[in-house]
Amino acid sequence: MPTKLADDIDEIITDPRTYGDEHLYHQAFASLRAHDPVHYCQPANFRPFWAITRHADIMRVELDAANFLNGPRQFLVTIDDENMLEAQTGSKNFARNLVAMDNPDHRAYRALTSAWFGPKMIAQLEDKITELARETVDRMVAMGGQCDFVNDIAAWYPLRTIMLVLGVPPEDEPLMLRLSQKVFGSTDKDTGGGDGMASMVEAFQAFNDYFSAVTADRRINPRNDVATILSTATINGEPIGDDERNAYYLIVAAAGHDTTSSAISGGLLGLLRNPDQLAKLRADPALMPMAVDEFIRWSSPVKHFFRTAVADCEIGGKQIKAGDSLMMCYPSANRDEAVFEDPFAFRVDRFPNKHVAFGYGPHLCLGQHLAKLEMRILFKELLARIEDIELAGNPAWVEANFVSGLKALPIRYHA
Ligand code: HEM
Structure with missing residues (x-):
C-alpha cells in the first residue's frame, strides 16, 4: 500500500486504460480508502466530482434519494464528449432512463416492470434458462476442449x-451484442471501436431505431413479454414518451447482459485462480448462491454511478456543496476492509456478503434476481459437465471506466 495518494490519482481513476488492469484500479481505490475516502477529483477534461470510496458512505448516499439525485449526471463523460453530445442532441446528458430518473418519475417508471423482474416471475423462467444453460455448455463441449470463454x-x-425476457428474436442477438459493446466498451479499440462518444451516440441511435420498430409491432401483435409492457405502458393515464420508452428498452437490453457476462467470466477466473475454492464448490453445490454473490462482488462489473447533492452537507468529514457530483465507486466499496473480512480473498462461501455491486436503495438493480438465477444455473450445469478447467493464456480486461470486465479468457478443459 503506498504511503500517500499518487499525485495523479484523479487521472488514474478516470482513465479508461486503468480498468484494463485489475490490480491498478484496485490499488488506486485502496489508497483512496486509506488516505482520502471522500476525495475531490479535478481530472483534466472532466467536470469535477467527489469520489466516494467507502462502503458505508456509498450506502448512506444511495439510501437518501431525496437528497442525492440520480439525474442529470449519470456516469463519467469527458468534457469534449459532453460538448459533442450537446452538439448532436441538444443536451449534455443522455435520455432519461430509469437510473437517471428521480421521484416521482422513478417510482412510476420502475413500477411498470418491477413485477416482471421480481423473484416470483423470474423463478418462472427457470426451466427456459436451464435449457439455455444446457445449450451453452453443449456449445462448450462441441468446441472440443478449448475456447475463449x-x-x-x-x-x-x-x-x-435478456432477449427472451424482452421478446427480441434470436437472429437479432448479434446486433444487440454489437450495439451494447459500443455503448459500454466505446473507449476500448477491441470492443467499441475506441472512438468514445461518437461510437456511443451511433449505438444509441441504432438501438432507438430498432426498438421503435419493436414498439410498432407489439401495439398490433401484443405478446407476453417486456416489449409489450413498454409499448403499451401508461402513467397517470397517458402513454409514456418515445424517448423514455426507448431509454427503458436500452437500459434493460444493454445493462441486462454485459454486466452479467462480466460477472460470469470474472467468477470463472476467480475459480481458476483459486483451485481450492473450485474444489470446495464442486464438493458442495449448495454453496452456489453464496458463490454467485462472491463472483459478483469480486468482478463488480459496474465501476460507478453518479449522484448529485441537493443541499450542502457533510460526508466523511468533507463539506459537499449543493449541486456537487458524487461518484459511487462500487469496486472500492466491495473491497472495503471495514466491511469484508480479508476483502482481497476470493471465497465461494463468503457469508455475509454485503456487496454493493448491484447498487443500493431505491435504484437497486432491477435485474438482480435474473442475473443471480442465470449465474446459478449456468455454473451448476458447467461444473457438472466440464472437468479440469484451466487457463490457456492470459486474461484481458476491457479498457472502459463505466461498465467493464474481461474481454478475453482463454481456457482449456475436458468435457
Ligand atoms: C451481475 C449483473 C448486474 C450488475 C452487477 C448490475 C449492476 C447494477 C447497478 C450498480 C445498478 C445501479 C444501482 C444504483 O444506482 O443503486 C443497476 C441498475 C439497474 N440494472 Fe442492473 N446489474 C446487473 C444485471 C442486470 C440485469 C440482468 C438487468 C436486466 C433487467 C439489469 C437492469 C438494471 C436496471 C433496469 C437498472 C436501473 C434500476 C433503477 O434505477 O431503478 N441489471 N444495475
Missing part, C-alpha cells in the same frame, strides 16, 4: 436470456 460463451448466454 468471454467471446464464445459468457457474452451469449446472458444476451439470450
